[in-house]
Amino acid sequence: MKLAIPYDNGQVFQHFGKTEAFKIYDIVDGKVGPSMVMSTNGQGHGALAGLLRGLGISAVICGGIGPGAIEALQSLDITPIPGITGDVDQAAQDFVDGKLVPNTEALCNHHHHDDGHSCASHTCGSGGCHAH
Template sequence: MIFPHFGHTEQFKVYDVEDGQIIKETIVNTNGQGHGALATFLQDVKADTLVCGGIGGCAIQALHEMGIELYAGVSGDADEAVAMLIEGTLPQINGQTCHSHNDEHHCGGHHCCH
């Protein structure tokens, strides 16, 4: 299931896709990293696309800087969402979908504003 708040994600399911087919699926633990650090974590596992639930502006900025394409505001089964992504039918929302923060907060070691 897709976790509803990106910054508190404890695990990601990583899909390797070639020629429109999933060739490998792996569950990876984030080891308690949060918000901005998760973007670096995704870069380290060589992710090029993120399908997630709620996400704030700081994380969006970090993902954008790392060249990771974003499909935000998604809920439900991860396998179904990835199948839709591969088919080209997953709606793309690449803006802020998490509004549970105040206007400003700290992510990782830096200060971000929404």
């Protein structure tokens, strides 16, 4: 299977729809196998689910993510695992080891507010964007 994680300088990037890169892992025989960092080439939000499906991704570990992105991923048989922070390699290992605990509170529901709020201004995965 293939696993993707929004990537920024070795960490889980905390806004799925604005990630500039994914770290892609091959999970082979229950172990983390080869990986590579892949640019999104400026694609965002709605286009990312299709990009990941085209790569054969089965699951996405992420920080903050909106309900529309979750629905888009699920419609393509990609399992979203939200609310994860920290080192991407450790997150991939925790996934394989069955230790990864999704935080369904990490949903970004405010992207179109007129109050100037942006996910980029904070860490979506810490308590969830919906708290704003």
